[in-house]
Amino acid sequence: MVRNPPPGPDNREFQMVGVDCSIIMNPKVWEASGHATGFADPMVDCKACKARFRADQLLFLELIFPDVPESEKQNFLICGSGSASEILEANAKKVEKLRHAKGSFTTLSGARAYTELSEQGRKEYECPECREKGQLTDPRAFNLMFRTTVGALDLIQELSDLVGVTYLGPKLAGTMQVQDVLARLKDTQAYLRPETAQGIFANFKNVMDSTRVKIPFGIAQVGKAFRNEINPRNFTFRSREFEQMEIEFFCHPSESRMWYEYWRDVRKAWYTSLGIKSDKLRPREQGKEELAHYSCGTTDIEYLFPFSDEPQELEGVAHRGDFDLKAHGKHSRGDENAFAVLVEETKERFVPHVIEPSAGADRFTLAVICEAYSYDESRASPEFMKFHPRLAPIKAAVFPLVAKDGLPEIAEPIFREIKKHFPCQYDAKQSIGKRYARMDEAGTPFCFTIDGQSKEDGTVTVRNRDDASQIRIDKSRCLEYLRDQLHL
Numbered sequence: 001m002v003r004n005p006p007p008g009p010d011n012r013e014f015q016m017v018g019v020d021c022s023i024i025m026n027p028k029v030w031e032a033s034g035h036a037t038g039f040a041d042p043m044v045d046c047k048a049c050k051a052r053f054r055a056d057q058l059l060f061l062e063l064i065f066p067d068v069p070e071s072e073k074q075n076f077l078i079c080g081s082g083s084a085s086e087i088l089e090a091n092a093k094k095v096e097k098l099r100h101a102k103g104s105f106t107t108l109s110g111a112r113a114y115t116e117l118s119e120q121g122r123k124e125y126e127c128p129e130c131r132e133k134g135q136l137t138d139p140r141a142f143n144l145m146f147r148t149t150v151g152a153l154d155l156i157q158e159l160s161d162l163v164g165v166t167y168l169g170p171k172l173a174g175t176m177q178v179q180d181v182l183a184r185l186k187d188t189q190a191y192l193r194p195e196t197a198q199g200i201f202a203n204f205k206n207v208m209d210s211t212r213v214k215i216p217f218g219i220a221q222v223g224k225a226f227r228n229e230i231n232p233r234n235f236t237f238r239s240r241e242f243e244q245m246e247i248e249f250f251c252h253p254s255e256s257r258m259w260y261e262y263w264r265d266v267r268k269a270w271y272t273s274l275g276i277k278s279d280k281l282r283p284r285e286q287g288k289e290e291l292a293h294y295s296c297g298t299t300d301i302e303y304l305f306p307f308s309d310e311p312q313e314l315e316g317v318a319h320r321g322d323f324d325l326k327a328h329g330k331h332s333r334g335d336e337n338a339f340a341v342l343v344e345e346t347k348e349r350f351v352p353h354v355i356e357p358s359a360g361a362d363r364f365t366l367a368v369i370c371e372a373y374s375y376d377e378s379r380a381s382p383e384f385m386k387f388h389p390r391l392a393p394i395k396a397a398v399f400p401l402v403a404k405d406g407l408p409e410i411a412e413p414i415f416r417e418i419k420k421h422f423p424c425q426y427d428a429k430q431s432i433g434k435r436y437a438r439m440d441e442a443g444t445p446f447c448f449t450i451d452g453q454s455k456e457d458g459t460v461t462v463r464n465r466d467d468a469s470q471i472r473i474d475k476s477r478c479l480e481y482l483r484d485q486l487h488l
C-alpha cells in the first residue's frame with residue numbers, strides 16, 4: 001500500500017509517504033481532533049460493590065414464563081454484558097432455579113440496554129456483580145484515552161501528602177492544596193495516542209513542505225495506539241494497546257467520491273489477496289444514519305470470528321471530507337483554511353478532502369489465524385495452519401532425511417542460501433513425518449527434503465503443506481522455487 005500501491009482510478013500513478021509519529025503528542029492535538037471531549041464510553045458504577053460496567057454493554061433480559069401473571073415478571077430479570085446467550089450462560093444457576101420453579105420460559109427478544117431504562121427501572125434492577133438492587137448509578141462519560149503526566153509531578157505522592165494535611169490542619173488549607181494539585185495536573189497531563197491518524201494530520205504540512213508530493217497523495221502510518229478499555233476481551237480483538245495501520249489520502253473535493261470507492265475496493269481486495277477468502281469476510285456499507293455528519297460514505301470491512309455471533313470490524317474506509325484538516329487549521333492557527341493547498345496551473349486554493357482506510361493489524365492477524373486453522377483427521381498432525389505463503393511466519397524448512405551419509409553436507413548450503421532471504425528452519429532430528437507435522441502446525445508452506453537420491457542426481461523433494469504432495473526439483477533451484485511460489 002505504501003511502497004507499491006496499485007495504480008489509481010484511470011490507471012494513474014500516485015504518491016504515498018510513510019511516517020512514524022510520536023505516541024505522546026502535544027495535548028492540544030487531542031483538543032483539535034475532538035478526542036479530549038468526545039472520545040468516551042458511558043460507564044455505570046455499582047454503589048454497593050464498586051464494580052464498573054459499560055452502560056452500552058450492560059443488558060437486561062426478561063424471562064417470560066407463559067403461566068406467570070404479568071405483574072410478577074420483574075422478578076425474572078437477569079443482567080450482564082455480552083450477547084443474550086452469554087448472559088443466560090453466566091446466570092445458568094439462577095435461570096435453572098427459575099425454570100425448575102416456574103416451568104419453561106422464553107427470553108424477551110432483544111435485551112434492553114441500561115441506557116434505555118427509566119429512572120424507576122434502574123431502581124428495580126440489580127447489580128450483575130453483587131446482586132444488590134437499586135445501586136447502579138446514572139451513566140457517566142469516561143474518556144478512553146490513556147492519560148499520563150509529563151514532567152516532575154508525582155501525583156500519588158502529592159495526594160498522599162494532602163491526606164495528612166486535611167486530617168491535621170485547618171480544612172481550608174487542605175482545600176487550597178487540592179485545587180493546586182489539580183491545576184498542576186491539568187498543566188502536566190498528556191495522552192498516549194488513541195489512534196495513529198492524528199499524527200498524520202499534525203504532520204500534513206511537514207510532509208507537503210519536505211517531500212515533493214502533489215494532491216492526490218497519501219500518508220500512511222503503522223504503529224501502536226492505546227485505549228483505556230474497561231472491558232478488554234476476545235483474545236487480542238479488544239485490547240488496551242494495539243497496532244493500527246492507517247492511511248490518510250488527500251484529494252481534490254470533486255474527486256473524493258472516486259477515491260473513496262477506489263480505496264474501498266482496493267482494501268477489500270487486499271484481504272482476499274492475503275488469504276481471507278471465505279464468506280466470513282463481509283464488507284458493509286454504513287447506512288446514512290450511522291455516518292458522521294461530515295462523511296458521505298463509510299465501509300466497514302468485517303469478519304465473522306468464531307467467538308462472536310455478529311461480524312466484527314477489521315477496518316473502516318471512511319470519507320472524512322475536509323473535517324480533520326479544517327479542525328487542525330482552526331485550533332493551531334485560528335484559520336480553518338490554514339492547510340489549504342494551491343494548484344499552480346489554475347490558481348485554485350482548497351482544503352483537501354480525506355479518505356481514511358483505518359485497520360487494526362492485530363484484528364487482521366486474529367482473522368488470519370482463524371481463517372488458516374484447519375483440521376484433517378487423516379494427517380499426522382490433524383490440526384494445521386493454512387496460512388497464505390506470504391503471511392506464513394516460517395516460509396520454508398530444510399530437512400536432511402537422516403543426519404548422516406553426507407546428507408547434511410547437501411542440506412546446509414541450501415538452508416544458508418534461503419535464510420538470507422526468508423525465515424527458514426533447519427531440522428535434522430526425529431522421523432521425517434514428525435518434522436513435517438511440526439511444520440504443518442506452524443503453517444510452514446514448503447519443506448525441502450534431502451534424501452539418498454539427492455546424492456545421485458542432485459534433486460531434492462519439495463513437500464507442500466496443504467495437500468502433502470511432493471515433487472522433485474534440482475537442489476540449485478530451492479530459493480528460486482520459493483520466490484515463484486510467494487509471487488515475489
Ligand SMILES: [Zn+2]
Nearest residue numbers: 046049127130
Ligand atoms: Zn454491585
